[in-house]
Amino acid sequence: MHIVVCIKQVPDTKNVRIDPDTHTLVRQGVESIINPFDMFAVEGALKIKDLNGARVTVMTMGPPQAAEALRETLGLGADDAVLLSDRAFAGSDTWATSTTLSAAIRKMGDVDLILCGKQAVDGDTAQVGPEMAALLDVPYATFVKKIDIEEPGFLKVLRQTDEGSELWKLQLPALLTVIKELGEPRVPSLRHKMRAKKAEIAVWGNAELGLDPNSTGLCGSFTQVVRVFSPQRRTNRIQLEGSIENQAEQLFQYLKKARVPGL
């Protein structure tokens, strides 16, 4: 079984904050991390490898330094890594990203299972997985928290919905987007880390993928950002002062006036 895990390098949003004066993002000291959901996908793939045996390829589309992210997952036990990097890929929206990623999957040819994170924490769109599945015309399930392989050629997955969970059976090849419950990422082993350090990472540009340049990057994107601004913060906040009794009394009166149920 050949599993491809799609990972993305994202700014560590934990440290991103807004400059109160300029209302712009302060990025100083913000590092890049692997999208946390993608780490669960890597873990999911490695679990299948441990249990059933599989070849795990990690793939990312990004700038040359995204190779570091791939190396990190090789250290966890992934077998191969592919970096899709080309200036022609810059500025991709989810459609252009899915187009590029699925072209790479087609080039690999023998892929049985594709794992993606539920969403990337920088864009938060959760679209790339399902769009790739559509472009590759494979069945998929989103928000997967458990994967079982019982019958050859099929997959049983448990997915989380707003109302509970659902047990689905999918025909392979298939694509899954995964959530935290699939399992926290393991720690890298020394053996894998040694291998990762020396491992050759394949870099594919558009020369290798052979896509129409008009269908990649900014050119291939259907959506356009026309305005970016800081979210409005409440400026009319009322600060409740005085003794604890006083604060409690004031809050009670305000909430009562606001017709909060039960008050």
Place this chain on the structure above:
Amino acid sequence: MKAIVDGQKCTVCGVCSDACPMGAIALRENQVEISDDCSLCGICVDTCEFGALSLPEVGHGPSEDLGSYRGVWVYAEWREGKVHGVSHELLSAGRILADKRGVELGAVLLGSGLDDQMAGELISYGAEVVYVVDAPELAHFTDERYSKCIVELVNRKRPEIVLAGATSMGRSFIPRVAAGLKTGLTADCTELDIGDEGHLLQTRPAFGGNIMATIICPNRRPQMATVRPKVMKPVRMDGRQGRIERVELPSRCFEARVEVLEVIAEQDQTAKLTEADVIVSGGRGLRSAENFHLIEELAGLMNGAVGASRGAVEEGWMAPSHQVGQTGRTVAPTLYVAVGISGAVQHLVGMQGSQVIVAVNKDASAPIFDVATYGVVADLFEFLPEFVKRIKRER
């Protein structure tokens, strides 16, 4: 490709460099330099007050006659015979968009054994026409079948805008619809409007809620967006007229390589959170799992649900299903009370749509106060018992 700097206009003030989320803009002696890290997001373009930055001209131009697409559609989600609240909200929002465009508002209802009552409900929230696809294969939601049905309907009727709720269902299958139609999709919008050129302006938070971005899809139709539940206001108007069209679709729309084996409903806190009118959430300031009884008591008094920050969930004081925020639930109740929560952006994005926000924190500079309607700077262990006492006094 990367952003372009006009050396004549640039004053090397550095504002763009601070704003760039990719850290791709470096200040050199008398010019700014953009590295290959540029992702062409365009944030710098907006921050430059001298108009020195621009993005390279691209785009493939309208692929076909965009004007032949008319109408606004809402995908109507439902559960157990009841229309989902987000569909009411979207119809009301869609009504405004359709009026601005001077076009019809339609709703799409997929399922098995659908009676006209639900369709009637959609009409009372603003739909002029309801397209109903009723087939046994649609009894359970699967991405494949549901997306094929919508793609087929859109190809036949050609609406210019298609909206759906950013629920687990909408976020799951709408991307496949967009890909099937080869059009753009904006996820998780919080605001929709029609621009001067007639495009749908889709506004959504990005970078964990640190910034808002307005996005358009200028060259493809339909323009598609998923919208967060609880941000638009539902408006019901009884006595509205509308028509119900039952549509037959070819059998290929119902083929799937996925089988739903079991649906396990969980009547847990998760569902309660998104529907609750009042939520009281606790954070790391609570110091222990036991202390959450303070939160539970207050929530109970107001018939509310209990939420938690990731801090509290990571400590193991609350189950993950209670988590509010970027990796938890997005909520927008009438009242949100944040107790002992610092207000990290990832928490704020999940609750800042709430109507009234109360923050209780002993640190007056905690960012949670930035979004609060009422700020209480106090020790929660003193304040909560006092406040509970005050509520009880009234009974």
